[in-house]
Every structure is written in C-alpha cells, then in structure tokens.
Amino acid sequence: MAEPFRLVPPTEPPQGTLPHNVEAEAALLGALMIDNRLVEDVQIRLRADHFHEPAHGRIYEAILRLVDRNMIANPVTLRPMFEGDEALKELGGPGYLAQLTGSGAALIGARDFATQVYDLALLRALIGVGREMVEKAIDTSESVDPKSQIEEAEVALYRVAEEGGEQGSVKTFGQATRLAVEQAERALNSGGHLSGITTGLDSINGKIGGLHASDLIILAGRPGMGKTALATNMAFNASRRLIRDREDGIEEGKSVGAGVAFFSLEMSADQLATRILSEQSGISSENLRMGKISQLDFRNLARAAQDLESLPLYIDDTPGLTIAALRTRARRLKRQRGIGMIVVDYLQLLQGSARGASENRVQEISEISRGLKQLAKELQVPVLALSQLSRQVESREDKRPQLSDLRESGSIEQDADIVMFVYREEYYVAAREPKHPTEGDDAKTFEAHDQWMRDMDRAYGLCEVIIAKQRHGATGKVKLKFENKITRFSDLADEG
Structure with missing residues (x-):
C-alpha cells in the first residue's frame, strides 16, 4: 500500500543558495557602462532591487540617474559616487567599476543577462512568499484564521505574478x-x-x-x-x-x-x-x-x-x-x-x-x-x-x-x-401617494389623488x-x- 502524501514544511534555504547569478549581473552592468543606449531596453522591467548583490543594485541605480540627466555613465563619471561605499570596497573599491567593463563580449548578450537577472529575482520573491506562508501557518500563538491567510497568500502571489506579467507593448500604427x-x-x-x-x-x-x-x-x-x-x-x-x-x-x-x-x-x-x-x-x-x-x-x-x-x-x-x-x-x-x-x-x-x-x-x-x-x-x-x-x-x-x-x-x-x-420616476411617484379620498373629503383631495393616478399611469x-x-x-x-x-x-x- 502506497504511503499517504504528507505536507512537510520546507526548511529555509541559506542565503547563499537563493537563486542568483552574480556574474550575469556584473556582465550586464559592464555592458550598460560601455553602451548607455542599452539602458532604454532594460529599465522598462529591471529595478535596482532585482539585483542579488546590493552593490550591483546601487551601481545600476547610479547608471539610471546619470542617463536620466543626459550624462554619460561610465567608470570615470560613476567613480565619485562610490568613493565612500563600504560594500564596494570588499569587491575592490571604485576600481571594480573599471573591471566590470573589461569584457566587451557582454554587449552581445546584454538583454539576455537582464532577462535572467529579472527572472531570478522573481524566483527569490516566490521563495519569500512561500517561506512567509509556512511561517504564518506554523505559528499558532495568535488567532488561527486559515481563510484570511489564504487570502493574504493569494494577494502576495498576485503581486509576484503581476511583477512578471506582460509589459505594455508598443504597437505600430498598422x-x-x-x-x-x-x-x-x-x-x-x-x-x-x-x-x-x-x-x-x-x-x-x-x-x-x-x-x-x-x-x-x-x-x-x-x-x-x-x-x-x-x-x-x-x-x-x-x-x-x-x-x-x-x-x-x-x-x-x-x-x-x-x-x-x-x-x-x-x-x-x-x-x-x-x-x-x-x-x-x-x-x-x-x-x-x-x-x-x-x-x-x-x-x-x-x-x-x-x-x-x-x-x-x-x-x-x-x-x-x-x-x-x-x-x-x-x-x-x-x-x-x-x-x-x-x-x-x-x-x-x-x-x-x-x-x-x-x-x-x-x-x-x-x-x-x-x-x-x-x-x-x-x-x-x-x-x-x-x-x-x-x-x-x-x-x-x-x-x-x-x-x-x-x-x-x-x-x-x-x-x-x-x-x-x-x-x-415611478418609484418617486409611488412614494408620494396622497391620502385616498373618502366621501366627506373636499374637491382638492379628490383632485390631488386623480393627479397622482395620472402621474402613475404615465410613469408606470x-x-x-x-x-x-x-x-x-x-x-x-x-x-x-x-x-x-x-x-x-x-x-x-x-x-x-
């Protein structure tokens, strides 16, 4: 007899095993600094927080800022912005920017690198949602409300799905x-x-x-x-x-x-x-x-x-x-x-x-x-x-x-x-129905009711x-x- 299926809560993966590709991030940044025109293609979807290496995210953000001001973004113009960056010192200091542009071959696959950086960021977001779902489901110290947890999980997954959804496309006039x-x-x-x-x-x-x-x-x-x-x-x-x-x-x-x-x-x-x-x-x-x-x-x-x-x-x-x-x-x-x-x-x-x-x-x-x-x-x-x-x-x-x-x-x-x-109009006419006239009422009462009847006939x-x-x-x-x-x-x- 087959063993029944059991739900086993996954253990949290160590930070180092989260999906990432630091080499692709470095190659993409190098390509962007060599040819600033590539920024137009990648910035539609890619944000600084999509980079696994925080220093890479800051370099990307700096490139976007300079390009937005119609300035050239290369190791020389970026250097003053990273003189005091402690995290970058571990990678080699401001000289690391020049290292990133060492291989011009990255220019050919820049869009592919951007797609991979983006996709891996989505996978990390998905792992985060899954981990949060497990932690909340295991924690029974507060009120147990699985329905609201399912609702929250749906919303969180929707955010990830929306992030990875179709981007607005440009259509030709034809x-x-x-x-x-x-x-x-x-x-x-x-x-x-x-x-x-x-x-x-x-x-x-x-x-x-x-x-x-x-x-x-x-x-x-x-x-x-x-x-x-x-x-x-x-x-x-x-x-x-x-x-x-x-x-x-x-x-x-x-x-x-x-x-x-x-x-x-x-x-x-x-x-x-x-x-x-x-x-x-x-x-x-x-x-x-x-x-x-x-x-x-x-x-x-x-x-x-x-x-x-x-x-x-x-x-x-x-x-x-x-x-x-x-x-x-x-x-x-x-x-x-x-x-x-x-x-x-x-x-x-x-x-x-x-x-x-x-x-x-x-x-x-x-x-x-x-x-x-x-x-x-x-x-x-x-x-x-x-x-x-x-x-x-x-x-x-x-x-x-x-x-x-x-x-x-x-x-x-x-x-x-x-x-x-x-x-x-019928709704309002019906709501203002006057007193129903009786034998002893005056002519005005009869006339008011007759007028109301005519209004009802018209609006019915x-x-x-x-x-x-x-x-x-x-x-x-x-x-x-x-x-x-x-x-x-x-x-x-x-x-x-």
Whole structure:
C-alpha cells in the first residue's frame, strides 16, 4: 500500500543558495557602462532591487540617474559616487567599476543577462512568499484564521505574478489600424451595429455600441432604481448570446456574447439565480421565494432551470473582497473559464489594500476605481461596476441623477469610460401617494389623488437609462420597459 502524501514544511534555504547569478549581473552592468543606449531596453522591467548583490543594485541605480540627466555613465563619471561605499570596497573599491567593463563580449548578450537577472529575482520573491506562508501557518500563538491567510497568500502571489506579467507593448500604427478594422467588421457582422459585448437591449446597444474590451462602465443609481436588476439582465443576455453564437457555429472571437464573472458583494448567489429564473419563467421572484406557485408554474420553472444549466455565468458572492483579491480571482476565471466580461455589485462594498484602509474613504475609492480600470485593460474585457449615489439626489425636485451625485465622484468619474444612471420616476411617484379620498373629503383631495393616478399611469413600468459620460460617443437618454415583479428590463416599443 502506497504511503499517504504528507505536507512537510520546507526548511529555509541559506542565503547563499537563493537563486542568483552574480556574474550575469556584473556582465550586464559592464555592458550598460560601455553602451548607455542599452539602458532604454532594460529599465522598462529591471529595478535596482532585482539585483542579488546590493552593490550591483546601487551601481545600476547610479547608471539610471546619470542617463536620466543626459550624462554619460561610465567608470570615470560613476567613480565619485562610490568613493565612500563600504560594500564596494570588499569587491575592490571604485576600481571594480573599471573591471566590470573589461569584457566587451557582454554587449552581445546584454538583454539576455537582464532577462535572467529579472527572472531570478522573481524566483527569490516566490521563495519569500512561500517561506512567509509556512511561517504564518506554523505559528499558532495568535488567532488561527486559515481563510484570511489564504487570502493574504493569494494577494502576495498576485503581486509576484503581476511583477512578471506582460509589459505594455508598443504597437505600430498598422497594427492599431488592423485592430480598429476588426472591430468594425465585428460590428458589421453582428447585424446590430455592435462592436462590443451585447447588453441584450437594442436601445442601449444602439447608443453605446455594446460593452467594449478594456472599458470601465459605471452603472449608478439610488436604492430601489433597479441597477442590480439591469446588471443581472446584461450579464445574463451576454452569456446567453455566447451560447447561441456557439450553436450557430460563430467563432469565439467574433461572438458579441461573453462568459461573465459576476462578483456579488451584496446579494447571495441563490438570490441572483432566483432573479434570473424569475425573469426567464415569468414567475414573480416573491412568489418563487414563498412557494406560491402552481404545478404548471413549477414545470415552467424546471424547464427554465434546465435551459440555464450550461450558462457561462459565474457568480462569486464572497463578502468583503479587497480589490487585490478580486483582481486575483478575475485573472483565475479568465485563465480557467475564458470570461469576456466582469460585473461588480457594487463598488463601495469593495475594500482597498491595508495601506489604503488607514487613509480616508475618498482615497480608498480612488484606489478601487483605478484598480478596476487597470483590471479591464489587463484582461482586455469590459468591467461593469455598480455604484451608489449620494443622498443629495433626494433633496432636489428633479431627481434625475447627475455626475456630481456619484459618491466620492472625482475618481470614479475620471476612471470610467462610460457612466450610466438608472432612473425610475415611478418609484418617486409611488412614494408620494396622497391620502385616498373618502366621501366627506373636499374637491382638492379628490383632485390631488386623480393627479397622482395620472402621474402613475404615465410613469408606470418605465425606466430611463441616462448616459452621462461616454468616451466613444454621445451622451443622452434611453427609455426602457421595466417589469418590477420579475425584475426584467426590455426595449420599449417605438411610439411612432
């Protein structure tokens, strides 16, 4: 019988056995001093702390400083900066700088040396993360909280992964043009003038062209306006369109649908699923929760559930996520499930880093909105983030939201590519219902109630989506139909 697998904590490697190549570091520094033009290539990724030998890191930093000032960096110009460097004396003093330039052969492989120095630094960082994980897991003197330790480890690993991720690349105008033509072709082939991911609502698609890759879209509204319902509808429509396009033989890259990661920090996964089932089966979500359904309703519900089983919609309802943890999970879903869209419900429930948490809330929100925009660009997917509005909306006579109503608005408005507001007049009209008149009341009471009834008839089942900011096109309003009982938005029939 095979011996069971055991987790054995690794012993800490001696400093000398950590991955490093001092010779490659020395050769790289020599090459940089011989030809300062090489600095342009290596400084994009390589930092002073990537060098294993601290003295080498200081020499590299000094070279960068001189080159930045348009000065020549060679053993002669660097010498005064290292006259009193004690660590360099052990290597031979300022004369060591001249030794580094002794072999011109290093010029040929300078970029390869830089890559190796960088890769070995990543390996050392990875060992550091692993060692810290082991030490924290073994130490039970403080509170034992493995879940938070796993979360911290994920964030630490994400930092290492981000460090070694793809660097921003320069594209020629020809490459950028090809990408633009491909987008136009996609819009033409979609039949609905869509260059991005579909929202499932033609009126919104027509206004913004769908949800575009690398965009941060903010969907904001006061409580009760239906912003979660609209985001859920969009997520469902995008994932269902992907399934249909697959069935029709449309290539994944040319589909206007997408797999969706839905980070629900407010509602649980089963509550979101109930909403989608309610919308698809036509049974009110309240009746579903309370079991007030007939056998026929239940059969419709079972049929809808079966249809939705293979939907590429992934719900993460972990409460209190940090922006770093959300980015880690989104990267994993992109890698494992190939998601093409992210929804965050809602932005103010996310937490900043530990550093950001000690600062004020505005700075924390700035970190979060910037992090979401970076995530959209990094994964090349649209990020739809819901946001609360401040209470100042309620104090105005016209309660249509404005950009200034966004909570901690500066950073959110600045980072967003599109800002949309959900506004339902019906909600406010219903809230100001006057006293129901009785036989003894005067004419004014009857007239006030009749006027309220007319206002309700006009506003009933209608919703406005206000596009207040759009980098790619015009702003404006879109009218939608909203069925409150089944939380479904749909296009409004053209009155003409």
